[in-house]
Amino acid sequence: MDVKHHQRFQLADRSFANIVKRDITRMAESHGFSQTEVGRVNIVVSEMASNLLKHSPKGGEILVKYTSAKALEIICLDEGPGMKDPQRMLEDGTSTTGTAGEGLGAIMRQSHTFDFYTQLGSGTVILSRIYKGLQEAPKNKSKFEVATVTVPKPNEHSCGDGFALHEANNNCYFIALDGLGHGAAASLASQEAEAAFLSNYSVDPAQNLRQIHSSIRKTRGAVGTIVHINHSQKKMSYCGIGNIAGRMYTIDGPAISNAASKNIIAYNGILGHNIPNTLNTQTYDWDNYKLLILHSDGIKSRWDLSKYPNLHRHDSSIIAALVYRDFRRETDDSLVVVARSKS
Structure with a gap:
């Protein structure tokens, strides 16, 4: 992690x-x-x-x-x-x-x-x-490539945006979080939500969010989206509460500009404070042509990758860093998550 x-x-x-x-x-x-x-x-x-x-x-x-x-x-x-x-x-x-x-x-x-x-x-x-301690990069046997760029608000040492990941066999489980506000209190809220998620990572995303909601009631609160990707079943399921947003691309051509995409939508609410009575996990098809990008509200909502030819051919950290560079706000913490499968 x-x-x-x-x-x-x-x-x-x-x-x-x-x-x-x-x-x-x-x-x-x-x-x-x-x-x-x-x-x-x-x-x-x-x-x-x-x-x-x-x-x-x-x-x-x-x-x-x-x-x-x-x-x-x-x-x-x-x-x-x-x-x-x-x-x-x-x-x-x-x-x-x-x-x-x-x-x-x-x-x-x-x-x-x-x-x-x-x-x-x-x-x-x-x-x-x-x-550290290696002559060359280790061989990564993971079936997934997940990268994050997480940067605190200028002049802050703590970051309220958080991320936790667990991989097991053909499954990838992760959560993207944004603790309310910024600074140490926001960071603590995210950290407690991360720990709660990892204790039940394989639970259905909607159910896991309810458990996280109960676990972080004494904190400032957070918003978050949980994603499960099953490589064997070729399915992605997710559920989110609050303004973690994003998009899933299906790239079957030479450029992202021609790719079909679906927005990742979350329920209104705040984990630890108030969440809807009804939460449902959404499921989409998933394969090696899918590229998922999630982000906190430290990134502008109207971002567009159509002007970056062949960006999808690069390391996921490059993609996350470019979204951060060109669409970040300077008034909050920033988180960008990029996930895809490897053949």
């Missing part, structure tokens, strides 16, 4: 670069990364910071999280000009600013997992994961 939020490091100008590198290096050290592994993290962050300062007039940000798989996940976000020839930019010696041109290639070499998405006029998202 991985419920830790990303730490957000903004690079408005060059004066912040050394502070960002220092703080992320300390994160790696605090999680027991070796000196060699910390060096790899340092190179990745240095190159990301350098790229942000050279190519993004507005600056940019780096998101960092230590995952349950014992990896440091580093995501670089900018709203710069994007890359005209992205594959060429992976080659050493290629630069658009007259430098040595080792940035993207260096990040790729130091990363166990690497991916990026770029679009002319819209900027770039770069993903790097460095695993």
Whole structure:
């Protein structure tokens, strides 16, 4: 289970670069990364910071999280000009600013997992994961790919948005949460809801929400949506209370822009305070062509992925990070969940 939020490091100008590198290096050290592994993290962050300062007039940000798989996940976000020839930019010696041109290639070499998405006029998202104590990324036997980007409201250390996941054989169970308000009290509400969910993860979503409602009455309260995905039966079932929203795409063509989609709708109410007398679990067909995106109200409700060609071909963390970058509000915590099956 991985419920830790990303730490957000903004690079408005060059004066912040050394502070960002220092703080992320300390994160790696605090999680027991070796000196060699910390060096790899340092190179990745240095190159990301350098790229942000050279190519993004507005600056940019780096998101960092230590995952349950014992990896440091580093995501670089900018709203710069994007890359005209992205594959060429992976080659050493290629630069658009007259430098040595080792940035993207260096990040790729130091990363166990690497991916990026770029679009002319819209900027770039770069993903790097460095695993502790491993020579290469572990082989993931899971039938599911579920990623989250969770970021506290600016100037908050606690995050009221939460997420919990359990996988068992051909089943994936998870909950997306938003504790009321923000800060420590909201975080506590989400944490208690996560614990209640995990104690009954395989229970029907509507029934589980009722149990969570009873369990968190002494907290500030939360909204949440529970999702069950059964890979063998090719079914997805869900039930939600409050304003966790989202969309399920069926992608059978080359682009999300042509994909059919269904909105994920929840009941009105607040877990721990008031919920409807009648709750029903909804069921949809599910297969390897489905892509599910859920989010808290820290993300604008009118988001649209039709202008991002081939985005679905990228790591789920890239998709979640792009939704966060382009549609987040700065007035609340932010959570984006992206889930799909793997063949």
